[in-house]
Amino acid sequence: MPAFSFNDILLLATTLFSVGLAGVLVRRNMVFMLMSLDIMLNAAALVFVGAGARWHDATGQVMFVLILALAAVETAVGLAIILCLHAHGRPTLDADTGNLLRGWNHG
């Protein structure tokens, strides 16, 4: 008998996703927003793995691996953008200040 039923996994994943969503909505610091996105991706991956354990199918873990690749790419590109914004003299990491696309090369 597994320690978690599928209902518990769904409940835990919903809680984690809500926490991550609240983090994205409330925090304005871009590093914190990326971390909240990672929490949300983890919640989605947890549902996949839980469903795979519930129906005893390896597809859930296959999707987990793909979500892991997605999270790695998202984090790498997001952090590169943050470093780029910071290197061009932006004093804060507030996400709302980065609303101009053609900022530094043409201005």
Next chain:
Amino acid sequence: MHALALLAASVTVVGAVMVITRRVAVHAVLYLVVTLLSLAVILVMQGASFAAMLEVIIYAGAIMVLFVFVIMMLNLGHPDSAREKEWLRPRAWCGPGLLAAIVCAELLYCMGTFSGPARPFAPITAHDVGLSLFGRYVLMVELASFLLLAGLVSAFHIGRNRVGGN
């Protein structure tokens, strides 16, 4: 639910809440590592030991190191905290929060009625995952490699622009 499972789940949720409420980014990264490790414990409890291993190695090992690197390279101020506090006034989140609570209650009700025959507990090993990954889903592996290549190219492009701008 088993006591250890309940403990791991509560550590996960508390860690996630601490991540989004910290002021200092490095503290949030530490709490996020704790969250990911306890999530790996939960994955082990579901018989997904391969996924738990990947979670520890790639997430807590590689992606969090990226975060630590970037936080080391930046010197963060806190000019945005005043605006964040202003957003948390009840007048701003009362209506959306009420609607979200209704949807959440509906979701919880639906999850309570979800049930099925209990299966015997059998772990899914890396062997099964590998067979499925490179058998039926080999096209998705190729798509994931495209995604990784796109991420590599875009990160390289952003970094190159930065050096060229200076």
